Amino acid sequence: MKKIGVLAGALLLSMVMYAQNGGYSKGDKLLNIGLGLNSYYSGGIPFGASFEVGITDDISVGANFDYLSHKYKGLGDYKFTALYFGARGSYHFNTLLNIDNEKIDVYAGATLGYRSFSWKDGYSGSGLKSSYGSGVYLGILAGGKYYFSEKIGAFVELGAIGSTNVRIGVAFKF
Template structure:
């Protein structure tokens, strides 16, 4: 998984380096829908979405949600956990600073703050299980990402960092 993350990041950087007015502007409404390529927990595929609004030429603010659930068992035990993340996020878009003049490329980094709900169910086990390792509460996230728009309003994105229940998210980006 680490090699895949490095490969995807290298691909993205090569797109940026070959870039020739960035794909982000004040007033843009941005929607990302994607999956996590890994999980902080013991399995499952994280699904997430974020929506942001461009408040300045370089800063967007918005909300995000993330869902992960996994059921597994063995040795007479059945376990299931569900993690839900809801929060706010803000991103700084580096296109102006880095002089990226390609209408298809958007490079950004940001922070998030929100609430994580973690639920654990087991059918037979009397111990603490994952309940002692993970819990509900406030979370803080930090990320770096980029988008490449295939059309004026639809593209792909890659985000690295703490974006919910994963540290690598890949998906579809929409601009309205």
């Protein structure tokens, strides 16, 4: 997993190094849909989505959602499900870094929301006590997007992003 994180970081860095003007501006509506490349919970493939609206040329706000579920089979069956949902805000570095390429968007942000975690075992059907309790969560991220066309691109995000710390996927701009 460390190799995947290093590869994603290198991709993000190359986006910054070769960028010349920003692919983000006030009023943009941004939708990211992606998969986590790893899981904090030792199983499953995290799925996540975020939606943000540009309120200034540098700041966007919106919401995020993350889902992960996995079933362990063996001596006893165990299943967990983690749901994350909350508010998200991002600072887009295009102006600050003098990025002058409409295909590139470099950003960092934070999320504040609620994590719902459930864990069931096959013997009793009840939830097990776990250190992954439900409650408020705070996340941080750094990301980059490359738009293949005016409205569709790819993104990579690194940080505390729901149930993963590396997410890749498809980016849409409306």
